[in-house]
Amino acid sequence: MFLTISTTASAAGAATDLGFLLHKHPDRSQVFSTSYGAAHVFYPEASAERTTAALLLEVDPPALVRRGRTQGRGRGGAPDAALAAYVNDRPYAASSLLAVALRTVFSSALRGECRTLPERAAAPLPLRIEVPALPARGGAPLVERLFAPLGWQVAAEPVALDGHFPQWGASRYVSLVLEGELRLSEALRHLYVLLPVLDDAKHYWVSPDEVDKLLRFGAGWLPAHPEQKLITSRYLSRRWSLTRDALERLELARLADADDIEVEDIDNAVAAEVPEEAEERPTPLAVLRRTAILAALRDHGAARVLDLGCGQGQLVAELLKEPRFTEIAGMDVSVRALDIAARRLRLDRMGERQAGRISLFQGSLAYTDARLKGYDAAVLSEVIEHLDLSRLPSLEYAVFGAARPGTVVVTTPNAEYNVRWETLPAGHVRHADHRFEWTRAEFAAWAGAVAGRYGYQVAYTPVGPDDPEVGPPTQLAVFTLTAQKKKEEAAA
Known part of the structure; x- marks a missing residue:
């Protein structure tokens, strides 16, 4: 089976930049071993004006049959040694x-990574x-319906069943040409999901892990796709329970604004899908943040916890898993986000005892709120950078001055680390709604001033890889009431 990717020169650079973006040198032919045969990468043409990269997969049918047996396939139908298991279209037609x-082969390009040319990526x-040769159950019209909404100009020509006998009509295959201006990582993600959807017959057992895979590679485009249900059903081999789960999660993603997804969270979600044999799977930064927050709360013995700006309830869900957190409250200014959080947490199906530990309510940190008093700890995870600097004093008083929990955990992006995000254009913040992003010195200056004004002491913890030059991607501060202040307030 065969696929080519071509690009032409543009104002941004030469066509040969494609070699850097794919991490495959145009002057060399390379071979990669897969479980089903050998994958060859080579360049039929490579000039500054036009460059084409080709991926040729030589499928080994006996290896495919052997692997199917180890996964429990081949039972209940024709015998494993049936001729159809060895003589089929798998070596020739694009599929899963x-x-x-x-x-x-192109794992780095799928993530949009290119250290040499980050701007091009x-x-x-x-x-x-x-x-x-693309199998298309649904023909050329379905191919058009799947790719056109993603920004592609689509040419799908049906392949004749037999060129010598045109009266036999068209086969189920099309010759596909896609043209458009998209990021290379986007194009690869479209192909990764939609090739098996069009074939409508995966070569491996579809497990619950496939739902996560679909959501990772469909991030940013699948929630709003007009053929979302068809794509989801076919990608998951029409397994009803998995399809229902995927559609519920896609609906949550659609309800949430696309801007709610941080740049690093998208990159790390895709990175989690890198094959084990290619490179070690990194842990998403969002997971590292929650892990660090939970560790800080445990270290300070918190039992009653406020998640301020709880969003869609990811941290609340983690808190619920630990019985030590006896009361958990999530507050957010967005009613829609709270609705998504309630659905994510399945509050309507939760047992009475578990439901008694949690409350979600709408509120703004620009005002004092009596509901925030009496908690052991409060968390402000990726919240402060969404406020105008002129409104920060109101938040500071509402949390540190009025609510006064014994511990406050604050996380915020480290602006210095932004140069390490290859998919983030220079000078841009990580999120469209960020009003600012602070350096380590700026964050420390703010945290120190707040601690001094309200009787707290503050300590700092890096979250994520601590780069020797620019520090970690996320900076975390833990504020704790000083012993003197605790004594004074206890006496009062």
Whole structure:
């Protein structure tokens, strides 16, 4: 099976930049081993004006049959040795086999990573993708309905069943050409999901892990796709329980604004899908943040915890898993976010005892609120940077001055680390709604001043890889009431 990706020169750079973006040198032919055969990468043409990269997958049918047996396939139908198991279209037609090869060979490009040319990786390119033999259950009209909403110009020509006998009509295959200006990582993610959808027959057992995989590679485009249900059902091999789960989660993603997803969370979600044989799977930064917050709360013996700006309830869900947190409150200014959190947590199906530990309510940190008093700890995770600097004093008083929990945990992006995000254009903040992003010195100056004004002491913890030059991607501060203040307030 065969696929080509071509680009032409543009004002942003030469066409040969494609070699850097794919991490495959145009002057060399390379071979990669997969579980189903050998994947070859080579360049039929490579000039400054036009460059084409080709992926050729040589499928080994006996290896495919052997792997199917180890996964429990081949039972209940024709015998494993049936001729159809060895003589089929798998070596020739694009399918889920080619999608797996894309992920294996172009894993860095899927994540949008390119240390040499980060600006090119983050920018749209003039792309032309050709798949000579694509199974399409639904024909050319379905191919158009799947790819056109994503910004592609689609040419899907039906392949004749037999060129010598045109009266036999068209086969179920099309010759596909896609043209458009998209980021290379976007194009690869579209192919990764939609190739097996069009084939409508995966070569491996579809487990619950496939739901997470679909959501990772569909992030940013699948929640709003007009053929979302068809894509989800076919990708999950029409397994009803998995499809229902995926559609529920996609609905949550659709309800949430796309801007609610941090740049690093998208990158790390895709990074989690890198094959084990290619490189170690990194832990998403959002997970590292929650882990660090939970550790701080445990260290300070908190039992009653406030999640201020709780969003869609990810941290609340983690707190609920630990019985030590006996009372958990989530507050957010967005009613829609609270609705999503309630659905994510399945509050309507939760047992009475568990439901008694949690409350979600709407409120603003710009005002004092009696409901926030009496908690052991409060968390402000990726919240302060969403406020105008002129409104920060109101938040400071509402939390540190009026609510006065014994411990306050604050996380915020480290602006110095932004140069390490290759998909983030220079000078941009990580999120469209961020009003500011502080350096380590700026954050320490703010935290120190707040602690001094309200009788807290503050300590700092890096979250994520601590780069020797620019520090960690997230900075975390733990504020604790001083012993003197505790004594004074206890006496009062």
